Amino acid sequence: MESSRLFELNGKMPPLKNAIPIAAQHLVTMIVGCVTPAIIISSVAGLDEKMSIVLIQSSLVLAAISTLLQLFGVTKFCGARLPVIIGVSFAYLSVMIEISTAFGLEYVFGAQLVGGIVAILFGIASKKLNKFFPPLITGTVVFTIGLSLYPTAIIYMAGGSGNPNFGSLTNWGIAIFTLIIVTALNHYGKGMFKLASILIGIICGYIVSLFFGLVDFSAISRSEIIAPLRVVPFGIKFEISSIITMSILFVINSVQAIGDFNATTMGGLDREPTSDEIRGGIIGFGVSNVLSSLFGGLPNATYSQNVGIVSTTKVVNKRVLSLCGIFLLVAGLIPKFSAFLTTIPQCVLGGATVSVFASIAMTGMKLVATEDMNYRNTSIVGLSATLGMGINLLTYSHGQAHGNLAMVTKVAPQRASYTVSGPRDPSGLAL
Template sequence: MSNSTHPSQGRQYASVFDLNGVPRFGQALPLALQHVVAMIVGCVTPAIIVSGVAGLNEHDQVILVQAALFASAISTLLQLFPFIRFGKFQLGSALPVIMGISFAYVPSMQAIAETADVGTILAAQLAGGFIAILVGLSIQKIRILFPPIITGTVVFTIGLSLYPTAINYMAGGTSSPDYGSWKNWLAAFFTLAVVVGLNHFAKGTLKLASILIGIITGYIFASFLGLVDLSGIQSAGYFQLPKPLHFGLNFDPSACIAIGVLFAINSIQAIGDFSATTVGSMNRQPKDKELQGGIVMYGVTNILCSLIGGLPTATYSQNVGIVTTTKVINRCVLGLAAVILLIAGFVPKFSALLTTIPQCVLGGATISVFASIAMTGIKLIMLQEMNYRNTAIVGLSVALGMGITQAPAALATFPAWVTTIFGKSPVVVATLVAILLNTILPKEKKEA
């Protein structure tokens, strides 16, 4: 039975296993909370990392975290419930996916924040949104440029490039006066131990919420070590609307290129999440209109998010995992999760509380996330035969991408824009080299 009737009202309720229709609130709420728990840490952590690098004060840091929650909620709702349709086109995928602030952009955003400001990141995001729209409209033609060997190399490089961020956070954050102290490392490893333990020994919600539980227990542990500063919460209000254009928009061509390349890659990567959702929970491939509408909406929402101060979003793989595991595909369940995020985004006190999480605790929790990103890249790479040609593509792309960024003086004599595009984030170099090599290297007979 896909519908059930409420005895007192005689109203028809949809099953949570149906894509459309409204299920019972009591049934939907715990399932929605499960999605919120799985993604809220990932949603706000990039904003916390970027605000730290950009040197934002407590007030601006809260606004950036608040905007991250708000942007994720709006992006998810627009993706779930397309309201623009004409002919075979719909703006939005209408698939059960959650959108959130993406770690994929963190290395490039850090590089921009070091030399510019948050407004430069948001302007590059706005430009990237238009690139995503172009990718969505021409997805059938350009998809051939991004086989698993390319997307896998990019994702693997993203994971590798985030490791120094995690280690610096575990040590307490480079701006901290007690950077590298034993207290920071103790709290970091305690948090990591909880996350790893729950991931491997727990089941159900405890496993799904491993990172959130790890941060909560790590936070309590760190407070006993005197690492938690709650002074910023008192000055934060109880209700505040997001502040559009609070950080402004500062267009820098090199920053736009660096972020724009990632938008093109992430647009293709989204196909993987859309496909995993439909194959894992509905036993079918996504329709062309779902893919195209989803990627175009991904671009549209990022343009919108750049104006309200939210950082770049993407589909969240951990929530795809929940959908495919539970087979709960009802869009209202995921919509309720987005509404919970939306409400949280209106409460500066909540955002301020999130900013008090010690960096060592965040590092201990997120290093496992970064490790899983790198391993996802390896899984994608291994979908294709690792012959001499493909080994060369992956090896050279990662070597040049990681190598150039780890030798800061390597591009010292080049113009500043060259350093911004190619010398700060390994992802751009790895992507361009991988696409170039995949295009020009001769295919082996069996592969051809």
């Protein structure tokens, strides 16, 4: 059957009626998280209307290019060639805010350029470092990634922080309705109803949201039709403390990428990633961030919630996921399209993705369970998860504090030209 191609890593493109719903649910799951950091940084950096849109669109276009690079690779050394989606990472937000405030946005891109080179070097040495990342370690990383996403999903279900109706019965009701649709289709659906359960849940939740007035279409009418990519639109400058801080974050995200590659192959392919896939993936991660810094795109990373979709649906065909990259490219070049995608209420996204985040954590637990859980190993897992979650929550809270302050103090008339319905939380929180 042609639909069986969905489950073949290097299979031919299946019929579009099967491929497009899968690609679309990958897109809607990550699009808001890809756009949000750019909106916050443009506000903090005091960009005018025109340059704010440039930052948002550049980030989307580079996310598309980075996704395609990871899916298909460039030379045998660059790209994981695994079914992963790449987008702007929220992990860098608090650091980018500090750098933008203290020095300027151009220093963010300078630090990103060097950080990308550091990631490339890390990837080159990854084969020698593999012994430091057995299933116990990578499983703990994947497990912690899943846990770290739970607060984001619950906050979204309540409407998103900063929402004046946060925690309202309307938000919770629509979120739970969406979750029920997704869960029911996952367990009892057949064929495409099961594979596209997240997309169907989002569509159902979106329709209900329309009746409650939670969807704002004003951003569509105010956005441009075409926005071409620019070379070094914000400039690039270097400052040592910014470079050191960002480089450390790039190393951390390289380790997170190893966890996501493990979660992808274990969840979708029932195997661990090869050393060549890990090396190519990390090198590709570094290369894509070097390119992003040159074209005005914010730092990117693997998106864990999309890894969860792969694990849930078992759809690993790279050509199917490449459609998501193409949609991202279109969204970046045609702002009206991306503006439409960002009208999805946060409560709908929360209800649709909470089960995805759960599957990520469970994939990590499966990896950990392959090791003998003696006292030493349980101590490693327990302490690592505790420290990882604690630091993540501290960083997230710090970033939220700065982000919310920026939204309150920096909002000017030009911000009205491109807005996102709902709060400014990430839908794609990466460690």
